[in-house]
Every structure is written in C-alpha cells, then in structure tokens.
Amino acid sequence: MNKLKAFLVLSGIFLSTTLFAKVNINSATKEQLESLMGVGPVRAQAIVDYRTHNGPFQSLDQLKNVDGVGTGVYELIKSDISLSGATTTDNKSAAQKEGEKADKKEKVAKGKAKKAAGEEQAVVKKEKKAKKEKDSAKKVVKKAKGDSKKVAKKAKGSDKKPKKKAAGEAQP
Numbered sequence: 219m220n221k222l223k224a225f226l227v228l229s230g231i232f233l234s235t236t237l238f239a240k241v242n243i244n245s246a247t248k249e250q251l252e253s254l255m256g257v258g259p260v261r262a263q264a265i266v267d268y269r270t271h272n273g274p275f276q277s278l279d280q281l282k283n284v285d286g287v288g289t290g291v292y293e294l295i296k297s298d299i300s301l302s303g304a305t306t307t308d309n310k311s312a313a314q315k316e317g318e319k320a321d322k323k324e325k326v327a328k329g330k331a332k333k334a335a336g337e338e339q340a341v342v343k344k345e346k347k348a349k350k351e352k353d354s355a356k357k358v359v360k361k362a363k364g365d366s367k368k369v370a371k372k373a374k375g376s377d378k379k380p381k382k383k384a385a386g387e388a389q390p
Contacts, residue, residue: 240298242299243275254298254299257287278296294319
C-alpha cells in the first residue's frame with residue numbers, strides 16, 4: 219500500500235503540472251466545493267445552503283457548523299480552503315486525489331489514536347494515584363486502630379484498684 223502511495227505521489231510530481239488548489243468557501247460553486255476531499259454533492263449543497271442562509275463564513279472553523287461537515291471532514295479539507303480570493307482548481311488525476319485522501323485520513327486517524335493513547339495514559343496514572351492514596355489511607359486507619367487499642371489497654375490498666383493484701387502483709 220505504501221509503495222502505491224509513493225508511486226502516486228511521484229507520478230504526480232513528474233507527470234503533471236499540478237496547481238495548488240484553494241477553494242474559497244464564500245464564493246465557490248457547488249461543483250467547485252465537490253472538488254474537495256470528502257465533499258460530495260450533498261455536503262457541497264449543504265455548504266451553499268448554509269452560506270446563503272447565514273451569510274459569508276467569518277472563519278474556516280465555522281465550516282464545522284454545516285450539517286454533515288464535522289471535525290473529520292474539516293481536517294481533510296482545511297488546507298484546501300480559504301475565506302477570500304479566487305477559487306482555483308487543479309488538474310490532479312482521480313488516483314492522485316484518492317492517494318492524498320488516504321494520506322489525510324491516515325494522518326487524522328493517527329492523530330486520534332495518539333490523543334486516545336494520551337488520554338488512556340492519563341486515566342491509568344490517575345487510577346494508580348487513587349490506589350496509592352487508598353493504600354495510604356488504609357495504613358493510617360490501621361495505625362490509628364492499633365494506637366487506640368494501646369491507649370485503651372493503658373486506660374484499662376490504670377482504672378484497676380490495687381488489690382487488698384492479705385492480713386499480715388505490710389502495706390506500703
């Protein structure tokens with residue numbers, strides 16, 4: 219799979235005169251929006267409808283408010299969109315676009331996996347800390363119980379009255 223990706227990238231570099239595409243999300247047509255990775259006719263129409271209803275986008279992040287455009291799609295296209303300027307198209311082949319799409323999806327997936335791994339490590343660390351604190355609390359309680367028994371034993375011993383001695387024994 220990696221060899222195929224490398225081949226597609228190298229083919230794109232040597233065999234095409236690719237322009238860097240930027241799609242102005244404030245002025246692009248539905249067809250121009252469809253040229254973006256992960257944006258088909260339905261999402262493109264949703265972007266046009268959102269823009270028509272709410273006015274021009276003020277930030278690229280605002281695109282996430284469009285139905286069907288979540289963080290995943292946004293991450294795929296954010297480097298290919300703009301808020302101003304002319305919309306340019308590219309002459310990339312379908313295979314090149316698919317290769318780039320796969321690379322972007324892989325990058326997004328790796329980012330999510332890395333984030334999940336970091337969150338998992340944080341949970342494990344918190345669990346270890348909680349266990350340590352629990353064990354420490356148990357030791358304190360155990361020590362306190364032992365100390366209270368000693369105190370009770372001493373108190374019990376001091377409450378005893380001296381025994382009467384038999385007749386004939388000298389009293390101190």
